[in-house]
Amino acid sequence: MERCDFASVSSILLQHIRHGISYTQDSYISDLFFSVIHHTILKNHMPDKATVSKWLSGTIRVNPDITEYYQKENRQREMAEDIEKRILPRVADQGFLVQELYELVIQDVDISEETKNSLCQDFPWKDPYKKAEFIRTLICFGMGRQFIKRDAHFNALLATDQLSPKVSNYIFDEGVPKPCRHFCGRKQELNQLHDLLTQEGKVFVHGIPGIGKSELAKAYAKEHKKEYTNILYLSYSGSLKKDITDLPFADDRPTDSEIDLFRKHNRFLRTLKSDTLIIIDNFDTLPEDDNFLPVVLKYRCLILFTTRSIFSDQAGLELTEIENSEDLFRLVSCFYPDAEKCRPLVEEILEVIHRHTMCTELVARLLAKGLLPPDQVLAQLKKEHASFHDSDRISISKDGRNTRKTYYDHLRTLFSLFRLTGTQMDILRNLSLVPLTGIHARLFAKWMNFEDLNDLNDLIEMGLVKEGDEFKISLHPMIREVVISNLVPRIGNCRILLKNIQGECAQHGTFLPYHNLIFHVIENIISTAVKDDEAFYLRFLEDTFPYMDNYTYTDGMQQITAEMEEILRSRPSDPKDHALLLLYRARLSSDSKKAISYLEEALRLLPDTDAGNAALKGNLHATFGELCRKCHDVISARRHMDTAASIFRSFGLENTHDFMTFYINRSYFLLQTGSPREALENLLWLEQRMMEQNLYSVDYMLLQETLLYAYLSLHNVQAAQRTSSKLQQLYDVFYENDPKTLAAKNAEITEAFQQFRLRLR
Numbered sequence: 001m002e003r004c005d006f007a008s009v010s011s012i013l014l015q016h017i018r019h020g021i022s023y024t025q026d027s028y029i030s031d032l033f034f035s036v037i038h039h040t041i042l043k044n045h046m047p048d049k050a051t052v053s054k055w056l057s058g059t060i061r062v063n064p065d066i067t068e069y070y071q072k073e074n075r076q077r078e079m080a081e082d083i084e085k086r087i088l089p090r091v092a093d094q095g096f097l098v099q100e101l102y103e104l105v106i107q108d109v110d111i112s113e114e115t116k117n118s119l120c121q122d123f124p125w126k127d128p129y130k131k132a133e134f135i136r137t138l139i140c141f142g143m144g145r146q147f148i149k150r151d152a153h154f155n156a157l158l159a160t161d162q163l164s165p166k167v168s169n170y171i172f173d174e175g176v177p178k179p180c181r182h183f184c185g186r187k188q189e190l191n192q193l194h195d196l197l198t199q200e201g202k203v204f205v206h207g208i209p210g211i212g213k214s215e216l217a218k219a220y221a222k223e224h225k226k227e228y229t230n231i232l233y234l235s236y237s238g239s240l241k242k243d244i245t246d247l248p249f250a251d252d253r254p255t256d257s258e259i260d261l262f263r264k265h266n267r268f269l270r271t272l273k274s275d276t277l278i279i280i281d282n283f284d285t286l287p288e289d290d291n292f293l294p295v296v297l298k299y300r301c302l303i304l305f306t307t308r309s310i311f312s313d314q315a316g317l318e319l320t321e322i323e324n325s326e327d328l329f330r331l332v333s334c335f336y337p338d339a340e341k342c343r344p345l346v347e348e349i350l351e352v353i354h355r356h357t358m359c360t361e362l363v364a365r366l367l368a369k370g371l372l373p374p375d376q377v378l379a380q381l382k383k384e385h386a387s388f389h390d391s392d393r394i395s396i397s398k399d400g401r402n403t404r405k406t407y408y409d410h411l412r413t414l415f416s417l418f419r420l421t422g423t424q425m426d427i428l429r430n431l432s433l434v435p436l437t438g439i440h441a442r443l444f445a446k447w448m449n450f451e452d453l454n455d456l457n458d459l460i461e462m463g464l465v466k467e468g469d470e471f472k473i474s475l476h477p478m479i480r481e482v483v484i485s486n487l488v489p490r491i492g493n494c495r496i497l498l499k500n501i502q503g504e505c506a507q508h509g510t511f512l513p514y515h516n517l518i519f520h521v522i523e524n525i526i527s528t529a530v531k532d533d534e535a536f537y538l539r540f541l542e543d544t545f546p547y548m549d550n551y552t553y554t555d556g557m558q559q560i561t562a563e564m565e566e567i568l569r570s571r572p573s574d575p576k577d578h579a580l581l582l583l584y585r586a587r588l589s590s591d592s593k594k595a596i597s598y599l600e601e602a603l604r605l606l607p608d609t610d611a612g613n614a615a616l617k618g619n620l621h622a623t624f625g626e627l628c629r630k631c632h633d634v635i636s637a638r639r640h641m642d643t644a645a646s647i648f649r650s651f652g653l654e655n656t657h658d659f660m661t662f663y664i665n666r667s668y669f670l671l672q673t674g675s676p677r678e679a680l681e682n683l684l685w686l687e688q689r690m691m692e693q694n695l696y697s698v699d700y701m702l703l704q705e706t707l708l709y710a711y712l713s714l715h716n717v718q719a720a721q722r723t724s725s726k727l728q729q730l731y732d733v734f735y736e737n738d739p740k741t742l743a744a745k746n747a748e749i750t751e752a753f754q755q756f757r758l759r760l761r
Contacts, residue, residue: 003148004104004105004111004138004141005142005148006058006142006143007055007056007142008058008104009104009135009138010028010055010056012104013091013097014028014056016091016093016097016100017090018090018091023090025052025053025056026049026052028056028087029055031082031086031087032079032082032083032087032139033066034078034086035075035078035079036069058149060149066143067140067144070140070143071140079136079139079140080132081132084128084129084132087132088128088131094128094131095124098124098125098131098134099124100267101135102123102134103264103267105138106264107251107268109251109743109747113748114751114755119137119138119141163229163275164276164301165271166230167230167232167272167276168230170268171247171249171250172248172249172250173232173233173247173248174233174469175231175233176217176222177233177469178218178222179218179219180215182331182335182361183215183218183219184327184330184331185322185323185324185327186212186219186322189216189317190216190219190223193205193220193304193317194220196315196317197304199315200315201303202315203303203305203316204283204307204309204310204311204315204316204317205217205304205305205316205319206306206307206308206309206311206316206317206319207318209308209407210356210357210359210407210411211319211321211357211358212319212322212357213306213307214306215357217279217304217306220304224277228275228277228302230272230275230276230277231276231278231279233278233281234278234279235281235435235436236280236281236283236285238285239290240280240290240293241262241292244262244265244266244292245261245262247265249261249264251264251743252264252741252744258554266295270300272299273300273301274301274302275301276302277301277304278299278301278302279303279304280303281306282436283305283306283309284307284308284309285307286309287311297314321355321357322357325347325350328350328355328360329346331357331361332350332360332364332367333364335361336364337368339364339367342374345378346374349363349377349378349381350363352381352382353407354410356407356410358411358478358479359407359411359414362411362462365462366414366417366418366462369418369462377417380413381410381413408478411478411479411482412482415464415486418462418464423455424458424459426448426493427455427456427459428464428465428487429483429487429488429489429493430447430489430494430497431444431473431475432475432484432489433497433524433525434474434475434520434521434524435474435520436474436475436477437474438468438474439472439473439517440470440472441456441471441472443514443517444473446500447496447497447500447501448496448497448500449496449500464479489528489529490530491525491531491533491540492532492533494529495533495536498536498540501518501544502539502543502544504518504547505518505547506547510697510698511697511734513734515547519548519551519553519556522544522548522560523555523556525540526560526563527559534571537567538567538577541560541563541564541567542577544560545557549587557584557587557588558588561581561584561585561588564577564581564584575606576605576606576612576613578605579605579613579616580616582598582602582605583598583599583602583620583623585598587623592627595627596624596628596631599620599623599627603620603621609651614648614650615651615656618648618658618659618662619644619658621640621644621647622640622641622658622662624640625638625639625640625641625644625669626665626669629672637669638669641669644666660686660690660699661699661702663682664699664703664706666682667680667683667706668706668709670682671706676710676713677714679706680710680711683706683710684707686703687703687707690703700730701734704723704726704727705727708720708723708724708749712752712755712756712758715756715758717759720753724749727745728746728749731745
């Protein structure tokens with residue numbers, strides 16, 4: 001991210017000067033340092049135009065005499081008054097200016113959390129003088145911090161809006177997927193796309209499903225990658241805002257809310273220039289169905305959408321069937337070596353399937369498989385073809401819906417000709433619940449209880465399953481639709497997959513590096529699978545919510561509670577299920593009073609405590625205590641936490657995840673309420689119990705993090721240092737494949753020591 005220094009703060013200020021106002025760099029410096037100019041000692045040391053330019057480009061530091069002059073509080077007030085009277089009246093949108101400066105501070109990874117909080121205290125501000133004070137604070141902070149010289153050529157390009165920052169320095173991006181190695185026949189379309197992007201900046205490549213829109217975008221990225229500083233690839237999930245929030249930025253912290261993540265990421269994307277291309281694949285929606293589209297269209301970078309919809313008010317390129325017969329025949333030959341020997345039959349097959357790209361590849365793979373000779377494949381396709389005409393081919397209306405169905409019928413016929421086994425149909429059915437971004441084959445096999453990957457490899461060879469880098473598998477959107485409509489994923493016929501996901505989620509204290517994938521699969525189960533076994537489905541939902549809660553995945557948690565409400569509304573159920581739903585509602589509610597009312601209602605449903613509901617009752621009181629703590633009701637918080645502890649102990653639940661997380665939270669409460677020694681005793685007691693179990697768990701890591709704060713509160717430096725070393729070892733294990741979180745976690749340790757004014761080493 002951009003470093004918060006004098007040059008970056010000044011750059012944002014100058015960008016917000018009202019359009020049409022003649023305001024030079026010299027004018028800005030004169031207004032900013034007005035009190036210095038009139039100071040008798042320094043007035044003869046004001047810089048020339050060249051020096052001002054270097055200050056603002058960050059290639060030399062501001063005159064140390066000026067920096068020193070503004071160290072005194074009364075002179076800082078003078079600067080704030082100068083900013084309020086001389087600079088802010090020239091700004092078109094002061095609120096937006098302050099918002100950008102706030103985000104500049106928050107995103108600077110070289111500033112501690114303590115300093116960020118100090119710089120941005122009481123944000124946001126409505127009073128103009130408070131805004132001026134904030135700007136003054138950043139100017140003085142930027143002048144006073146360690147100076148890091150910027151590259152003059154780089155800054156010149158940035159200043160003229162010609163160059164974006166290098167995305168790879170900020171985002172852990174896997175890059176654009178490689179196009180199919182047999183991609184062919186789209187030279188003219190690639191040229192048209194390049195011209196459109198150059199002229200229009202935003203282009204929607206639209207066309208029927210399976211015609212090759214995504215492959216065209218990937219091929220374009222490969223062919224023109226040297227012309228762009230950055231190429232970012234997003235697979236559309238149904239929400240642009242969510243896709244931007246989920247981008248893996250290097251300075252993201254586990255404690256960042258979704259609002260904070262989106263604000264940071266969106267601000268960075270707004271800085272990208274026309275040397276950056278963003279590809280948004282499978283944007284199969286309408287403008288009114290994604291209200292963030294107008295914001296994305298205002299980005300200054302180039303954006304390429306692939307979509308089934310027609311956006312008539314935007315630059316578009318319709319992708320149709322490959323015209324050159326020789327290109328299509330060459331595609332068939334890539335998979336079917338004997339194509340030339342039976343060329344007339346192959347060419348007739350291509351005409352019958354209307355030269356559809358995906359169908360062409362599947363036909364070629366079917367012939368290569370040797371299940372049927374070309375004449376029998378042609379006969380089957382002709383038999384199906386007799387029921388409709390060329391005019392029945394799929395067409396796309398403005399809303400992206402398929403008004404005709406021919407290509408889907410071709411796919412269904414080809415499915416039957418592949419003679420899929422029951423296991424292969426199960427694979428396709430379950431894989432339809434996986435996001436289009438895919439899943440690693442070994443993990444999918446684990447979830448399906450497969451002993452080998454033979455059937456999966458056969459489906460890859462047939463072309464029904466796509467294989468990406470590192471053996472990541474997925475379904476093409478068109479094949480996914482055919483699978484969902486013909487093989488119909490249900491709770492019953494996908495039970496193995498659901499049980500394994502449920503089992504992983506039930507191990508709440510276990511760290512899973514692929515938890516985001518689990519969340520997306522659960523969301524697809526909710527939206528796609530037929531609910532033919534409500535009893536099992538309800539247990540599944542009840543067990544997956546707490547795992548999402550561990551990561552504050554509110555979108556999925558809201559979907560789960562909505563599903564639970566629907567099930568419990570329509571069928572008789574145990575009071576425990578209703579009480580659990582109320583607990584989940586409380587966990588989701590941002591209104592503490594409303595959350596407390598949910599918990600009170602849940603406790604009324606369970607007047608007696610027994611072995612069957614003890615864990616739930618303990619959790620209800622634990623959550624009640626936490627809410628009371630947030631409402632600063634210390635007495636009620638302690639009462640409910642003591643009740644929870646009594647229930648957990650009375651029913652022998654001390655070794656459960658629920659008890660461990662509660663006991664850690666209770667110890668943290670004691671730290672906050674001035675009882676660090678009692679908190680430390682509790683934590684050390686729990687640590688002794690956990691030593692007998694799996695140390696490499698999320699629960700044990702949370703325990704060590706709380707222990708660190710207990711030792712720091714008691715100024716036990718040596719114990720705190722030992723605990724920090726243990727934590728760093730745990731982080732190295734848990735976040736081995738997640739460097740952004742690893743860096744953020746280690747930074748939190750450093751900040752904790754700084755907060756207590758102690759040395760980490």
